[in-house]
Structure formats: structure tokens, C-alpha cells
Amino acid sequence: MKKYIVAAALVLSAWQSRAQQDAMYTQYMFNTLAINPAYAGSRNVPSLTGLYRSQWVGVEGAPETQTVSFDTALPNKRVGAGIQVFNDKLGVTNTTGANLSYAYRILMEKGTLAFGLQASVTQYRADFSSVRLNSANPSDMAFYSNVNKVMPNFGAGIYYNTDKFYLGLSTPHLFNNRLVNDSVTTSNALAARQYLHFFMSSGYVFTLDQTFKLKPSxxxxxxxxxxxxxxxxxxxxxxxxxxxxxxYRTGDAVAGILELQASDQIRIGYSYDRSTSKLVDYNSGSHEIMIRYEFGFRKDRIVGPRYF
Structure with missing residues (x-):
């Protein structure tokens, strides 16, 4: 019974609530292109990143996310471009799509200020008819019709970074697309839809000595x-x-993170989340794996490692 209650809560949150709809990442610092298009090209070399997240292991229908992104700065370093493809599954819903990012970069004395635009297309599918309903009420209209809809959107962001500091502001999508088929006559007030998400991110690297550096974000x-x-x-x-x-993620989880700079071009990351909400009784944690490969030659790289 507890398993069905948790699964039902996941379905209802995906259908009705205005809670965070975009995929969540613990290693957001490695997947910044997903939340801020102005990040494109900020590493000054072609960069390919893959990330896989399995959330709330042990809960039927729990979120599962895969993303692959590529971004680069054009030869004059004043323009950055990027693309990300993603797949996010939650219960009976599945969101698949791609983002194209453009960043105009202003080279400053100590850092770079970038203004970014993003165009995206998303396919949202919800197999509501597969939900097992109570036999006493088998015709709930909320689960009567499946959804299969393609939605365009646009986003924008600002990103400033130096070798050891960054600050970003962004909204990945500006349109409140309805998450129902166009033929459905549900009123706008009641229809589930995408909602504006706003992100602000920042981080800094403190040099403690020649061996140790502290990086809060x-x-x-x-x-x-x-x-x-x-x-x-x-x-x-x-x-x-x-x-x-x-x-520490407020109201949700604590996590441990490991990172390995395996070579000048390869970085690997792993994180494990443990819920701090009531869901802790129903799952064994969340796992996230990241790998990044940089194609740049030594002459194109900045002096010293990149932390963001």
C-alpha cells in the first residue's frame, strides 16, 4: 500500500502541481548549459558532457534523467554555441528534447561577461491510461486521456566568469505551454502547464595552499x-x-560528491543523495554519474585547470 501511495503522489505531482518541473541535478556545476544558455563557450575549448541520474532508488516511477551536451567558443572567442539533448522520465510521464544555445561574450580585463539565448523543443508524453485506479472509481477523468505533445520554447541568461569565480542568472523557458493535448478543452486556469523557472548560481575557488583549494558554490x-x-x-x-x-538541498536531501580529473581532457564525477524529507523511508538514495571530455589543444587552453 505504501508503494502505491508514493507512486500516486509522483503521478499527481507531475500532472497537477506547480513544483519544480525541470530535471534536477546534484552536479549542476557540470551541467550548467541545462540551466543557463550564456554558459556556452565559457570553457574556451570544445567540451562534451554526459550525465545520468537515478533518483529515489527503490520507488516505482521515480525520476530518471539522461543528458548529453556539447558547447564551444568560436575562434574569435566572442561567440559561444552549444547543444543539449535530454530525456527525463517521472512515473507515467516522459520528457524528451533538445536545446540550442547561443552566447555573445564580452571579454573583460579579468573575466568574461556573456549574454545567452536558448531555443528548445520538447516532446511531453503522459501515459495516464496505464495508471492502476481503485476499482471503486475506475473512470477518473484525470487519467482518461493520454498526452503526446511537442512544445517549442525559448530561454535567456547572463553569465560572468573568471578563472576562479562565476555568477549566472537565467530562465530556461519563457512560455507557459499547456501540458495537455491541443484538442482538450480544459480551461486555462485548470490545465497543467510548464511554468517559468528562475536560476541564480555562483561559485568561487579559494586557494588554501599549493595542494588544497576550497570551492564553495x-x-x-x-x-x-x-x-x-x-x-x-x-x-x-x-x-x-x-x-x-x-x-545540502533545502527541504530535500544531503549529498556527497567525488570528482576526478583523470587527465587534462577527462573529468569524472559521482554523487550520492540521501533524502531528508519523508521520502527517506521509501528509497535508498539517488545516484548521479558525470563524465566530461574536452577536445581543446594545449595552445587553446587557459593557464591552470578550469573549476567551473
Whole structure:
């Protein structure tokens, strides 16, 4: 019975609530292109990143997310471009899509200020007819019709970074698309829809000595109708090759993070989340794996490692 209650809560949250709808990442600092198009090209070399997240392991219908992104700065370094494809599954819903990002970069004395635009297309599918309903009420209209809809959208962002600091503001999608088929006559007031998401992110690297560096970062997430969420993160880098860190996400989870700079071009990350909400009784945690490969030659790279 508990399993069905949790599964039903997941379905209803995907259908009716205005809580955070975009996929959630613990290693957001490695997947910044997903939340801010102005990040494109900020590493100054072609960069390919893959990320897989399995959330709330043990809960039927729990979120599962895969993303692959590529971004690069054009030869004059004043323009960045990027693309991301993603797949996010939650209960009987599945969201698949792609984002194209453009960033105009202003090179400053100590850093770079970028203004970004994003165009995206998303296919949203909801197999509501597969939900097992109570035999006493088998004709609930909320689960009567499946949804299969393609939705375009646009986003924008600002991103400033130096070798050891960054600050970003963004909204990945501006249109409140209805999450129902166009033929459905549900009123606008009652129809489930996409809602504006706002992100503010920042981080800094403190040099403790020649071996150790401390890298705190923060991410604010806001969406209409849901509480503001804050991710607090802190990593300790050792000899610019290995990092261990922790994260606290308000109202949701704590996490441990490991990072390995396996070579000049390859970085690997892993995180494990443990719920702090009532869901802790129904799952064994969340796992996230990231790998990044940079194609740049030594002459194109900045002096020293990139932390963001």
C-alpha cells in the first residue's frame, strides 16, 4: 500500500502541481548549459558532457534523467554555441528534447561577461491510461486521456566568469505551454502547464595552499507556486586532481560528491543523495554519474585547470 501511495503522489505531482518541473541535478556545476544558455563557450575549448541520474532508488516511477551536451567558443572567442539533448522520465510521464544555445561574450580585463539565448523543443508524453485506479472509481477523468505533445520554447541568461569565480542568472523557458493535448478543452486556469523557472548560481575557488583549494558554490531555484529551493555545495580539491565535497538541498536531501580529473581532457564525477524529507523511508538514495571530455589543444587552453 505504501508503494502505491508514493507512486500516486509522483503521478499527481507531475500532472497537477506547480513544483519544480525541470530535471534536477546534484552536479549542476557540470551541467550548467541545462540551466543557463550564456554558459556556452565559457570553457574556451570544445567540451562534451554526459550525465545520468537515478533518483529515489527503490520507488516505482521515480525520476530518471539522461543528458548529453556539447558547447564551444568560436575562434574569435566572442561567440559561444552549444547543444543539449535530454530525456527525463517521472512515473507515467516522459520528457524528451533538445536545446540550442547561443552566447555573445564580452571579454573583460579579468573575466568574461556573456549574454545567452536558448531555443528548445520538447516532446511531453503522459501515459495516464496505464495508471492502476481503485476499482471503486475506475473512470477518473484525470487519467482518461493520454498526452503526446511537442512544445517549442525559448530561454535567456547572463553569465560572468573568471578563472576562479562565476555568477549566472537565467530562465530556461519563457512560455507557459499547456501540458495537455491541443484538442482538450480544459480551461486555462485548470490545465497543467510548464511554468517559468528562475536560476541564480555562483561559485568561487579559494586557494588554501599549493595542494588544497576550497570551492564553495550555490544555486537558487524558483518556480511559480513552489517554495524557493537552495543548493549549498562545497568541494575540497587536492592537487588539482581529486575533489571530495558535500551538498545540502533545502527541504530535500544531503549529498556527497567525488570528482576526478583523470587527465587534462577527462573529468569524472559521482554523487550520492540521501533524502531528508519523508521520502527517506521509501528509497535508498539517488545516484548521479558525470563524465566530461574536452577536445581543446594545449595552445587553446587557459593557464591552470578550469573549476567551473
Amino acid at each position: 550555490v544555486l537558487f531555484k524558483g518556480v511559480a507556486g513552489a517554495p524557493l529551493q537552495l543548493d549549498l555545495n562545497c568541494n575540497l580539491w587536492i592537487a588539482d586532481r581529486f575533489a571530495v565535497g558535500a551538498q
